[in-house]
Amino acid sequence: xxKDDKIINELQEKEYEAGFVTDIETEVFPKGLNEDxxxxxxxxxxxxxxxxxxxxxxxxxxQEQEEPNWALLKYRKPNFQEISYYAAPKNKAKYxxxxxxxxxxxxxxxxxxxxxxxxxxxxxxxxxxxxxxVSVHTTFQTTLNDLGIxxxxxxxxxxxxxxxxxxxxxxxxxxxxxxxAALNSAVFTDGSxxxxxxxxxCPVELSTYFRINQANTGQFERxxxxxxxxxxxxxxxxxxxxxxxxxxxHAAVVELIALKDAEIKYSTVQNWYPGNKDGVGGIYNFxxxxxxxxxxxxxxxxxxxxxxxxxxxxxxxxxxKGNHSVSEFYSVAVTNNYQQADTGTKMIHVGRNxxxxxxxxxxxxxxxxxxxxxxVDIKKSASNARNYSQCDSLLIGDKCGAHTFPYIDVDNSTxxxxxxxxxxxIAEDQIFYCNQRGLDTESAVSLIVNGFAKEVLSKLPMEFAxxxxxxxxxxxxxxxx
Amino acid sequence: MTQTNIKNKTFADLYSGTxxxxxxxxxxxxxxxxxxxxxxxxxxxxxxxxxxxDSIFKHNYKLGKKLSVETKDLDSLSFFEPSGNYVILVNxxxxxxxxxxxDLNNNIFIGSLxxxxxxxxxxxxxRLNTQNTETENYFSVLNDAYAKDxxxxxxxxxxxxxxxxxxxxxxxxxNGNIFSQNRNLIIAGKNTxxxxxxxxxxxxxxxxxxxxxxxxxxxxxxQLEYYLxxxxxxxxxxxNNININSEKGSSFKSNxxxxxxxxxxxxxxxxxKNEFAEVNLQGIxxxxxxxxxxxxxxxxxxxPNCRSNQIFKGIIDNKAVAxxxxxxxxxxxxxxxDSAQSNQNxxxxxxxxxxxxxxxxxxxxxxxxxxxxTTGQLDNEALFYMKTRGIPEKRAKTMLMKAFLRxxxxxxxxxxxxxxxxxxxxxxxxxxxxxxxxxxxVCPSC
Numbered sequence: 001x002x003k004d005d006k007i008i009n010e011l012q013e014k015e016y017e018a019g020f021v022t023d024i025e026t027e028v029f030p031k032g033l034n035e036d037x038x039x040x041x042x043x044x045x046x047x048x049x050x051x052x053x054x055x056x057x058x059x060x061x062x063q064e065q066e067e068p069n070w071a072l073l074k075y076r077k078p079n080f081q082e083i084s085y086y087a088a089p090k091n092k093a094k095y096x097x098x099x100x101x102x103x104x105x106x107x108x109x110x111x112x113x114x115x116x117x118x119x120x121x122x123x124x125x126x127x128x129x130x131x132x133x134v135s136v137h138t139t140f141q142t143t144l145n146d147l148g149i150x151x152x153x154x155x156x157x158x159x160x161x162x163x164x165x166x167x168x169x170x171x172x173x174x175x176x177x178x179x180x181a182a183l184n185s186a187v188f189t190d191g192s193x194x195x196x197x198x199x200x201x202c203p204v205e206l207s208t209y210f211r212i213n214q215a216n217t218g219q220f221e222r223x224x225x226x227x228x229x230x231x232x233x234x235x236x237x238x239x240x241x242x243x244x245x246x247x248x249x250h251a252a253v254v255e256l257i258a259l260k261d262a263e264i265k266y267s268t269v270q271n272w273y274p275g276n277k278d279g280v281g282g283i284y285n286f287x288x289x290x291x292x293x294x295x296x297x298x299x300x301x302x303x304x305x306x307x308x309x310x311x312x313x314x315x316x317x318x319x320x321k322g323n324h325s326v327s328e329f330y331s332v333a334v335t336n337n338y339q340q341a342d343t344g345t346k347m348i349h350v351g352r353n354x355x356x357x358x359x360x361x362x363x364x365x366x367x368x369x370x371x372x373x374x375x376v377d378i379k380k381s382a383s384n385a386r387n388y389s390q391c392d393s394l395l396i397g398d399k400c401g402a403h404t405f406p407y408i409d410v411d412n413s414t415x416x417x418x419x420x421x422x423x424x425x426i427a428e429d430q431i432f433y434c435n436q437r438g439l440d441t442e443s444a445v446s447l448i449v450n451g452f453a454k455e456v457l458s459k460l461p462m463e464f465a466x467x468x469x470x471x472x473x474x475x476x477x478x479x480x481x
Numbered sequence: 482m483t484q485t486n487i488k489n490k491t492f493a494d495l496y497s498g499t500x501x502x503x504x505x506x507x508x509x510x511x512x513x514x515x516x517x518x519x520x521x522x523x524x525x526x527x528x529x530x531x532x533x534x535d536s537i538f539k540h541n542y543k544l545g546k547k548l549s550v551e552t553k554d555l556d557s558l559s560f561f562e563p564s565g566n567y568v569i570l571v572n573x574x575x576x577x578x579x580x581x582x583x584d585l586n587n588n589i590f591i592g593s594l595x596x597x598x599x600x601x602x603x604x605x606x607x608r609l610n611t612q613n614t615e616t617e618n619y620f621s622v623l624n625d626a627y628a629k630d631x632x633x634x635x636x637x638x639x640x641x642x643x644x645x646x647x648x649x650x651x652x653x654x655x656n657g658n659i660f661s662q663n664r665n666l667i668i669a670g671k672n673t674x675x676x677x678x679x680x681x682x683x684x685x686x687x688x689x690x691x692x693x694x695x696x697x698x699x700x701x702x703x704q705l706e707y708y709l710x711x712x713x714x715x716x717x718x719x720x721n722n723i724n725i726n727s728e729k730g731s732s733f734k735s736n737x738x739x740x741x742x743x744x745x746x747x748x749x750x751x752x753x754k755n756e757f758a759e760v761n762l763q764g765i766x767x768x769x770x771x772x773x774x775x776x777x778x779x780x781x782x783x784x785p786n787c788r789s790n791q792i793f794k795g796i797i798d799n800k801a802v803a804x805x806x807x808x809x810x811x812x813x814x815x816x817x818x819d820s821a822q823s824n825q826n827x828x829x830x831x832x833x834x835x836x837x838x839x840x841x842x843x844x845x846x847x848x849x850x851x852x853x854x855t856t857g858q859l860d861n862e863a864l865f866y867m868k869t870r871g872i873p874e875k876r877a878k879t880m881l882m883k884a885f886l887r888x889x890x891x892x893x894x895x896x897x898x899x900x901x902x903x904x905x906x907x908x909x910x911x912x913x914x915x916x917x918x919x920x921x922x923v924c925p926s927c
Contacts, residue, residue, distance in 0.1 A: 003917040011660040057774075058853045070527055072842075135891070166582060172853060281666045330733070337867060355806045380831065380832075383831075393841075393843070395843070395845075395846035395848075395886075396846070397846060398813070398816070398845060398846045398847070399813070400844075401842070401843060401845070402841070402843050403840070403841055403842045404839075404840060404841040404852070405838065405841075405842075406838060406839060406854070407836070407837075407838050407839070408835070408836065408837040408838065408854055408856060409531075409835070409836045409837075410826070410828065410834065410835040410836075411831075411854040412828070412831055413828035413829060413830055413831050413833060413858055414831075414858060415828075415856065415857065416855075416856070416857035416858070417854070417855065417857065418853075418854070418855050418872070419837075419839065419852075419853060419854040419855070420851070420852070420853045421839070421851060421852050421853070422849075422850065422851045423841055423843050423846065423849075424849055424850075425847055426848040
């Protein structure tokens with residue numbers, strides 16, 4: 001038992017490895033939120049009038065709302081007037097080649113193990129780097145342009161493709177959706193936009209890296225991915241943030257739209273600063289992610305690896321509207337120290353013969369709390385809908401919590417839903433078996449945890465899987481050899 | 482007595498000007514103060530999300546009076562033995578009771594809680610105001626504040642009873658919609674073993690709303706089997722609060738049959754007060770028409786080495802709604818907890834609905850907890866197999882549904898009662914409407 005305790009202690013004391021601050025000049029708006037700030041953000045971005053209207057409507061709605069408190073989370077509510085709603089690197093000219101990019105930025109990504117050049121050359125991933133709020137660099141633009149794929153920052157899309165924005169923005173997550181979606185709609189500064197035209201299979205994996213950099217700046221990202229009829233896209237998002245002692249707020253909105261026969265694969269690795277081992281600092285992550293399988297035979301799959309953030313409140317959801325549409329949700333959430341995660345998914349079945357699969361793996365360490373909260377809602381029209389959910393939790397240490405709160409609402413008699421959940425610790429006999437085969441306890445724990453999460457990790461695209469394993473090992477270090 | 486519209490006023494107003502409450506005033510005062518904090522549940526109240534409260538609150542009510550039942554009403558309840566141990570209550574008031582006269586059970590008490598407060602005050606004190614305010618249950622607070630009577634069962638140390646004890650509640654209206662409350666207390670002393678059959682029936686066609694609260698204490702090494710039958714008609718709403726306190730080494734097994742009722746909510750809260758205890762909750766429900774059955778279960782593993790098990794199965798017909806919330810809470814030091822939970826639903830029509838929320842909240846690491854929930858229809862392959870063997874489709878379906886429920890009903894350990902339940906189920910599956918079956922006029926023998 002002594003050895004186990006030692007390993008657990010080591011895990012709990014693991015400091016955040018990606019904690020550093022990039023020193024770039026940034027332009028920051030004064031703290032606080034009012035209509036003038038929103039007008040200033042909109043003006044700064046050179047947005048058309050309809051966007052300003054949208055922002056103001058969202059802001060007015062947000063003012064009437066109260067912060068939700070139904071999640072199993074305990075945190076100090078952020079003071080929304082103490083946050084600066086706009087921060088942009090001052091030096092924001094568009095670069096043509098990598099050499100022109102501020103060397104500090106390049107350095108930051110090198111520290112994170114995301115060498116831009118290397119990625120560009122070796123992995124064939126087009127990276128739309130988001131440093132704070134303004135898109136700095138986009139690669140592989142030419143290849144994508146040739147296919148008619150639009151992949152740019154959302155600000156650019158608002159300026160260049162207002163018709164697409166008008167048609168699709170906020171159709172999946174309307175500004176009235178929830179408190180944080182309303183806030184995001186009012187103040188979002190940047191994010192990514194992708195449009196895959198009819199019948200095009202996107203040849204590369206679209207990818208963005210988010211990074212909260214300016215201290216005390218809430219990050220409000222807005223992502224919109226549209227896959228037109230018969231198209232396919234795999235979209236990756238990864239996040240890390242530097243070490244800060246004040247809680248930073250992140251309230252992103254992600255919208256995915258899959259039209260007839262289209263498929264969107266959305267993968268994310270989240271490793272924001274979780275706070276130190278005493279629970280000081282860390283990111284508040286209140287995200288609304290939702291996709292709609294709008295057309296028949298469309299498919300959306302979510303894969304997420306959550307290792308960071310002090311507080312996570314995140315439910316990637318899919319509305320299965322098209323007949324025969326399919327959605328999958330694969331998630332690994334690891335919480336350590338005082339981290340709290342209330343995360344899961346919603347599968348809303350509307351169309352006939354729709355199918356959804358939910359696989360969720362939660363791993364709790366230290367004094368953390370890890371909650372799965374998911375909804376499977378089979379509407380009356382969803383004949384022959386099928387759902388399978390499986391939520392497994394692993395507890396490492398006796399001070400953490402693992403919770404499972406599924407909601408299953410069925411309105412159709414031909415639907416079949418199944419839900420299973422288990423909670424357990426790593427069994428002594430499993431460790432004993434590994435020991436017997438010559439593995440020390442440390443490697444055994446690592447092996448078992450990796451095996452536990454493998455079902456989900458294997459769903460990640462190749463390029464991402466390596467990083468996900470790395471993040472898991474950072475969180476679990478001490479046990480991973 | 483004037484009728485009060487609940488939407489505008491509260492249930493508490495029905496009691497203005499009445500006296501003789503069960504709980505001491507000092508406790509009641511605490512409860513009435515809670516009404517500022519705990520409001521009538523609506524669909525925004527997380528724990529009552531899908532509870533069909535409107536169908537209760539739309540009615541006007543007056544308080545149910547102390548009325549009488551006729552023996553012919555009892556005749557149809559074939560499982561009941563008039564010579565056995567029983568207590569009969571009408572609208573929450575004690576009506577009659579019997580303790581079978583044997584040498585062994587001289588000290589057994591089966592009767593009115595109000596009366597027992599005078600004779601058994603030492604045993605009762607400390608066991609009456611145990612309610613758990615965390616769950617924000619309006620109705621249990623209401624019961625604390627205004628209940629006037631109910632059943633009291635006390636089986637003292639080392640007594641083992643072979644025959645069951647019956648607690649039978651009847652709702653009866655002389656005229657108009659009635660609201661009634663009952664407060665029951667069951668104490669299973671150290672090393673006791675016995676069974677309780679607790680039933681609810683309604684004898685009138687006026688709308689009634691019954692708010693019950695039963696506190697159950699399973700003392701050290703007690704073995705208690707608790708069978709609950711909810712058979713009020715289509716015009717009866719029932720909120721049934723059951724609190725179970727399990728002491729060291731005790732075993733509590735319950736079997737809940739929610740056969741009919743317009744809106745039925747079972748709030749079951751079980752807490753392990755000491756180690757090595759076991760709680761086993763099973764239930765079936767068969768709502769029809771526009772009925773709602775809402776089972777809300779919370780099991781608190783406060784101590785290590787305890788075991789809990791939940792199996793709830795339902796067949797939902799017509800436009801009925803079934804809600805299941807089963808929460809297992811494992812406290813920080815409750816190591817070696819073993820908990821399993823399963824909820825299975827069969828939907829018979831496209832208008833029937835199921836809301837299932839099996840929940841686990843776990844703060845200890847050396848535990849084995851699992852839950853499962855399924856909702857669907859009969860297995861087509863099984864149906865096909867039976868048809869190829871010459872069984873007509875309708876019959877095959879009935880057989881499969883019966884088998885589905887039998888999982889639970891076969892565990893009933895009292896032959897007469899089990900036969901009664903199985904008889905009702907088979908009648909019901911053959912298409913007989915629940916209200917005709919819920920009337921106490923139906924029996925296997927007549």
